[in-house]
Amino acid sequence: MRFLSKLNNTKTPFWIILAFPFIAIATLLVGDPYISHILIIGGIYGFLAIGLNIITGLCGQINLGMAGFYAIGSYSSALLTTKLGLNFWFAFIIAILFAGVAGLVIGYPALKVRGGVYLVLVTTSFASIIQTILTQWVKLTNGPMGVVGIGAPSIFGIKIVSLNQWIFFVAFLLLIAMILAMRIENSRVGRSLKAVRESDTSAQSLGVNISFYKIQAFIMSAAFGGAGGSLYAHYMTTISPDIYNMNLSVLALTMIVVGGVGSIPGSVLGALIIAILPELFRFMGIWQMAVYSLLIVLFTIFLPRGLIGGGIDSFLFFKTKLLGRE
Amino acid sequence: MNSLPVIVQLIVSGLAIGGVYGLVALAHSMLWSGVRVVNFAQGELLMIAASVSLMFVTGEWGGAKLPFVPAFIIGTLFASLFGFLIYILVIRPTTKTGFLFVIGGCVAVQMLLQSIAIMIWGSTGKPYPPIFPMTPIVIGGVYIVPQDVFILAFSLLAASFLWVFLTRTKIGTAMRASSQNRSVAGLMGINHLMTDALTIIIASGLAGLAGILLAPKFFVTPTMGVAINSKAFTAAVIGGFGNIPGAVIGGLLLGVIENLAGGIFTSQAKDAVSFIILILIIMFKPGGLFDAGPGRKA
Numbered sequence: 001m002r003f004l005s006k007l008n009n010t011k012t013p014f015w016i017i018l019a020f021p022f023i024a025i026a027t028l029l030v031g032d033p034y035i036s037h038i039l040i041i042g043g044i045y046g047f048l049a050i051g052l053n054i055i056t057g058l059c060g061q062i063n064l065g066m067a068g069f070y071a072i073g074s075y076s077s078a079l080l081t082t083k084l085g086l087n088f089w090f091a092f093i094i095a096i097l098f099a100g101v102a103g104l105v106i107g108y109p110a111l112k113v114r115g116g117v118y119l120v121l122v123t124t125s126f127a128s129i130i131q132t133i134l135t136q137w138v139k140l141t142n143g144p145m146g147v148v149g150i151g152a153p154s155i156f157g158i159k160i161v162s163l164n165q166w167i168f169f170v171a172f173l174l175l176i177a178m179i180l181a182m183r184i185e186n187s188r189v190g191r192s193l194k195a196v197r198e199s200d201t202s203a204q205s206l207g208v209n210i211s212f213y214k215i216q217a218f219i220m221s222a223a224f225g226g227a228g229g230s231l232y233a234h235y236m237t238t239i240s241p242d243i244y245n246m247n248l249s250v251l252a253l254t255m256i257v258v259g260g261v262g263s264i265p266g267s268v269l270g271a272l273i274i275a276i277l278p279e280l281f282r283f284m285g286i287w288q289m290a291v292y293s294l295l296i297v298l299f300t301i302f303l304p305r306g307l308i309g310g311g312i313d314s315f316l317f318f319k320t321k322l323l324g325r326e
Numbered sequence: 327m328n329s330l331p332v333i334v335q336l337i338v339s340g341l342a343i344g345g346v347y348g349l350v351a352l353a354h355s356m357l358w359s360g361v362r363v364v365n366f367a368q369g370e371l372l373m374i375a376a377s378v379s380l381m382f383v384t385g386e387w388g389g390a391k392l393p394f395v396p397a398f399i400i401g402t403l404f405a406s407l408f409g410f411l412i413y414i415l416v417i418r419p420t421t422k423t424g425f426l427f428v429i430g431g432c433v434a435v436q437m438l439l440q441s442i443a444i445m446i447w448g449s450t451g452k453p454y455p456p457i458f459p460m461t462p463i464v465i466g467g468v469y470i471v472p473q474d475v476f477i478l479a480f481s482l483l484a485a486s487f488l489w490v491f492l493t494r495t496k497i498g499t500a501m502r503a504s505s506q507n508r509s510v511a512g513l514m515g516i517n518h519l520m521t522d523a524l525t526i527i528i529a530s531g532l533a534g535l536a537g538i539l540l541a542p543k544f545f546v547t548p549t550m551g552v553a554i555n556s557k558a559f560t561a562a563v564i565g566g567f568g569n570i571p572g573a574v575i576g577g578l579l580l581g582v583i584e585n586l587a588g589g590i591f592t593s594q595a596k597d598a599v600s601f602i603i604l605i606l607i608i609m610f611k612p613g614g615l616f617d618a619g620p621g622r623k624a
Contacts, residue, residue: 056426062425062426062429064429109564109605109608109609111611112609113608113612116426117358117364117428117567118424118563118567118578118608118612119605120429121559121560121563122604122605124556124602125601125602125604125605126605128556128598129598129601129602129605130595132597132598132601135594136594137468172369193614216519246552250433253426253429253430253433254430254433254434257426257427261426271417280355286441286444287439287445288441289437289441289444290441290442290445290510292437293434293435293437293438293441294434294438296430296434296437297416297431297434297438299421299430300416300423300427300430300431300433300434301416301419301420301427304423304424304427305419
């Protein structure tokens, strides 16, 4: 399925991933708790966006069910720590595993689906079913009341409680996730995924096992989403099923569209922007949501390669046209 | 509880809402078979039509209270206009880039329209005066609401009018021809610009119609279209995405199944059943229930 005509084929410089820690330090200097909170949420969204970019940007399979993976990550981590009293790190890893299994479960029917519309419908239905289960299975999940009192993670005996600690914790984990995702992108697996994105048929004729790689992409994407969900649960300490709705999946989609489809640093950039943008427009009052959504419409129409793609384009333009260098 | 009148009761009230699903599904199927696009913001057209016609019915706009029929027509026209604008401004430019961007653009338009609706009409639900009484009539132990009968009858009427238009008129034949084979239809002198525009206007109007029909049953809110739209996708898939009679039958079927599930199990089962049906159909019968197999048109 050739779903994107202008691709982010230009390699993004690796050092871009260091931007997030720099922003973290800058926020620390400002010291406003509100800004810190927005930034932490943006960083956690970054996991969601990286996950979506692996399945959608690299493999070309549209997925509007990221909220489902995020919810599975959140709830498994929350329940394991509150009910079984597990350590954060164990719960984090098990949450990633559970989300990965969910990716396998949804990846199998997605294989049979031809065409983008059906894939969108299958993945949205999956996320809605997960949300219904979380609301209905009161014995396990406490239903609409949600899970409360989720413990803080600790690293080397230091409990991560304050906002400043959380900023660095999220920045550190996000850095690892980005390096991992960029390694995946440039590996044999990543190249196969890109081949599947460009054309199922030609990839298959070149000996790429497309079913295997599509399912693998779903599992990886779900695992990143689950990691984000787990972090979210521990950061908020309280979760309820109503936040894992369709809007969250849509938000993930807008993140990669704004940042740049197919670019891992772009997805983190998009996540930060999507977290910050509504806050910038807060002074507009009731116009806030309208201006925000209008901006996203304009992004999809006029900047299909996202901010990263647009940035690289203008950089190359200045380099060749103004400086006269190839 | 599971006595026969109750079952019949559930089926009857399921058919009414099923008719509405059928209309919206029909709009999706027309767009897909005719223009090869999906309007994910279709649910907002329902909302716009219902809200605008409510403004005329209550006399909020223009002072004088309009009777139902003109308000109905104006609401439907507004839905057509907005559907056309969404196509021209968002769907058409993004289709060139890729399907992902069509979804992104439509979803953002959805947010935009909802937030504008909140600004204009407020976020609280407003009652829509029913055209027929909402008090049920008892026929053989079955409670039938006249408004439900009207909804079902009107949606079936609209669907059959559309069918006559598509099969018996010259423009309708042109529209079907370009949905079957676009390039050959173009070679036969069919103007794609005209057929595309007409398909979009009719499909958006149908969605608006569904919104106005539904409004007296539920409240008019800025987010009223979202749930209906997702059900309509399921209905369209049941009938085969792009199959026009199939969409209506799929809608009725979904309405009945959903209502039965809601009555026999819990009310929450109602929403889950639609998603489960969707996944099962896509997995095991991707061409819809009436798909005769590859190469044959049902």
